[in-house]
Amino acid sequence: MDQRKNVIVVAPDSFKGSRSATEVASAMAAGVRDALGSSAVVVECPLADGGEGTLDALATALDAATSSVATVDALGRKRHARVAISGRTGVIEAAEANGLPHVSDAELQPMRADSYGVGLLARRLLDDDVTEILLCIGGSASNDGGTGFLSALGARFLDNDGHEVASGAAGLTDIARIDLTQLHPRAQQVRIRVALDVDNPLLGTHGAAAVFGPQKGATAEDVKAIDAGLAHLASILAAETGIDVTEIPGAGAAGGLPACLSAFLDVRLMPGSDMVLNAVGFDRLCADAALVITGEGSFDSQSLRGKVVAGVRRAAPPHCPVVVIAGRVGLTPQQTRDAGITAALSIAAGPAQLSEMSIATTELVRNTAATVASMFGKFAGINS
Incomplete structure (x- = not known):
């Protein structure tokens, strides 16, 4: 099996006011492993955009x-x-x-x-x-x-x-x-x-x-x-x-x-x-990635103007799916696709208060990452 085809990179920003980028990346990685077990090689790469973290x-x-x-x-x-x-x-x-x-x-x-x-x-x-x-x-x-x-x-x-x-x-x-x-x-x-x-x-x-x-x-x-x-x-x-x-x-x-x-x-x-992507050598880390998962607290129009999500999309290999996990998704599916993002998923399972989501952010991110890995793992040729 070609291990290069099994690489999944998780590269989020922080969910501001809730979890640090390191904590979010760890939760995403756990979710990927929940779904794919040892079939996937998960690379954790917490990022930032010039602000907190x-x-x-x-x-x-x-x-x-x-x-x-x-x-x-x-x-x-x-x-x-x-x-x-x-x-x-x-x-x-x-x-x-x-x-x-x-x-x-x-x-x-x-x-x-x-x-x-x-x-x-x-x-x-x-x-x-x-x-x-x-x-x-x-x-x-x-x-x-x-x-x-x-x-x-x-x-x-x-x-x-x-x-x-x-x-x-x-x-x-x-x-x-x-x-x-x-x-x-x-x-x-x-x-x-x-x-x-x-x-x-x-x-x-x-x-x-x-x-x-x-x-x-x-x-x-x-x-x-x-x-x-x-x-x-x-x-x-x-x-x-x-x-x-x-x-x-x-x-x-x-x-x-x-x-x-x-x-x-x-x-x-x-x-x-x-600046952060260059410092961590992100292009090298994701050169062989089958899937990149990124994210932030709110995925909206500002996300496309110098934020982590936009930087990750630019740096990821052209044909590699990039999926966003966010507390709130404020863009339509068409706007998401136009930005070069494969899909964007909210961690909310249904109607929820921000305070409720903040308490359970780690679990919600983990569950959503598992869903993403299950959906796109098969597409990328990764089997659990």
């Missing part, structure tokens, strides 16, 4: 050492966050500093929240002499266009009177010029690869404020103010650098964090899923 996925793939660094959350309160270093490559998961969960104990303040704490993590890596930073920016609570990040590296955002503007989105429209004379001496020497989990532009109806502002507590008036502030920031950046950040796909991620970084630093934006 990306640091862990990259640290494992790069065999990187993690350490805890003093920083602040999106409201400026002291906390610690992890960074990882492998050789001269450092890894930051922005949400470890300014993620929404860390400010869930306070009233959301969309005009005040900033990315300063993420910049402190980058400063620490610069001090540790890294030459490359993998910056994963999903899940942030800020809307500041990256001004906080750059401020932590020494930049000063000044108004017409030469005073520093207020932090967060509140100060964006007051910026008259940007002073880089005190910028960290290595800031512009280090390559920064920014892992995005979305490709939204900075401004407009699909931009940072309109799409993600409400998730961070922004009212309709706040959304207008944030969008206007980011537009003003973009005009200042264009005047000082000649770079129009409004034309950069993905500049709207993480409250516009890539805007300032793209204007002043050596930055390359890329889908976070691709």
Whole structure:
């Protein structure tokens, strides 16, 4: 028997707020073995898209050492966050500093929240002499266009009177010029690869404020103010650098964090899923796969814009079936097929509350993976 034809790769993202990618992959693998026994060779490959869990996925793939660094959350309160270093490559998961969960104990303040704490993590890596930073920016609570990040590296955002503007989105429209004379001496020497989990532009109806502002507590008036502030920031950046950040796909991620970084630093934006897939050598792992099972908490239109599912489909062999297992399936069968996905199954056996599904996620994922393996195992030539 040709063992290469019996390889099934399980490569999910986390089911956010419920199970980690590692836990989901383990449950999927168990379900495949339930259905196919020893007939299948199951490869577990937990993934991430630039948000929650990306640091862990990259640290494992790069065999990187993690350490805890003093920083602040999106409201400026002291906390610690992890960074990882492998050789001269450092890894930051922005949400470890300014993620929404860390400010869930306070009233959301969309005009005040900033990315300063993420910049402190980058400063620490610069001090540790890294030459490359993998910056994963999903899940942030800020809307500041990256001004906080750059401020932590020494930049000063000044108004017409030469005073520093207020932090967060509140100060964006007051910026008259940007002073880089005190910028960290290595800031512009280090390559920064920014892992995005979305490709939204900075401004407009699909931009940072309109799409993600409400998730961070922004009212309709706040959304207008944030969008206007980011537009003003973009005009200042264009005047000082000649770079129009409004034309950069993905500049709207993480409250516009890539805007300032793209204007002043050596930055390359890329889908976070691709960064992780490259790091784990996914194309090699699934080169002989008869079936790939991926998944995430909600499979919807956003899944096709830089998320793990889209990355897995691109990286999997062209004729290999790719099946999605999700807590919620929000795309029609035709939309699923048009995206190159063979099928998408919800773990819900019937009508169910999210709280009920969260409690039983592991069992539900396992059962659904067994169903998928039974259905597609025969199709792929794998016999139980």
